[in-house]
Amino acid sequence: MPRYRVKFSKDGPARYSSHLDMVRFFDRSTRRAGIPVAFSEGFNPHPKFSFAAPLPVGVAGLEEYMDMELKEYLEPAEIARRLEVNLPEGYTILDIKEVADHAPALMSRVSRAAYRATATLPAGYSEVELKAAIDGLMDKQEITVIREVKGKRKEVDIRPGIFRLAGGVKGHILEINMELLIGSTGNVRPEEVLLKLSRDGGVPVDPEDFRIRRTALYAEGDAGLVSLWEV
Structure with a gap:
């Protein structure tokens, strides 16, 4: 067929x-x-x-x-x-x-996802502060979050699944870009990263106030990451 x-x-x-x-x-x-x-x-x-x-x-x-x-x-x-x-x-x-x-099935090949999260820039908050918060998070050896797994609370280290994290200010918009683990080997959720930036990094935006878009899905190819369109 x-x-x-x-x-x-x-x-x-x-x-x-x-x-x-x-x-x-x-x-x-x-x-x-x-x-x-x-x-x-x-x-x-x-x-x-x-x-x-x-x-x-x-x-x-x-x-x-x-x-x-x-x-x-x-x-x-x-x-x-x-x-x-x-x-x-x-x-x-x-x-x-x-x-x-x-x-091969798409679900078996997907390994990374790129996300863009945007929110209204809080008054008085600067790009320098945002980048310092991102650098501080990425410098950590371990980033733990609490997840509900089969009715039980479990600590999960998401740091190995955060491959890229960057941010900036465009006019009155605060923007954060992420490349995260997804697929059969595990998942890192963009909301978890935003929550850590808010609680640990001091970014003064509630994670629920961000608008999140998944911008790309990738697979591991012979020469590195490739779009799922290419596999």
Whole structure:
């Protein structure tokens, strides 16, 4: 069966939909578009969609990926044209290409994610202070957070999963950029980093006041990091 990689964005009102909602939206939209999606066998068949990594509710995704299998071949441009007009507001098709049937699943390849968090600049707070807070956090050998795991509170060291952290001020906007671990080996959540910058670094912005966008997803390639579009 032909297999396609879909690059799309999820922003605006769509960022408040859950991962399960998104799967339903794509199922409904491909049906309306007359796209012959293949279904699994068994008692409860479901469309053969495979997403790279779920987005937390409230976080926008500017370059998200999913693979889907069809029962018959269609030109990628035709799939994009049909799908685009049937998706809910906030979802945009960026590109579609055919991939090899034996290509590894997206979820098994994704290893890093880039995020951009923005908030209104607090009065009197400077870029120098922000960069000092970031440097202070990155200089730590260990950064522990508390997570709920199967009903129990557990300390987790997220420092090994923070690969890059930078920030700046653009006009009245405070911006923080992160490159974090994601995938089968573990996850670091952008909200956890923002919470540490607030509590330990003194950044005077409540983490909930940031608008977070996931800007890219990466896999480990032979020559280093590559976009999931390239794997």
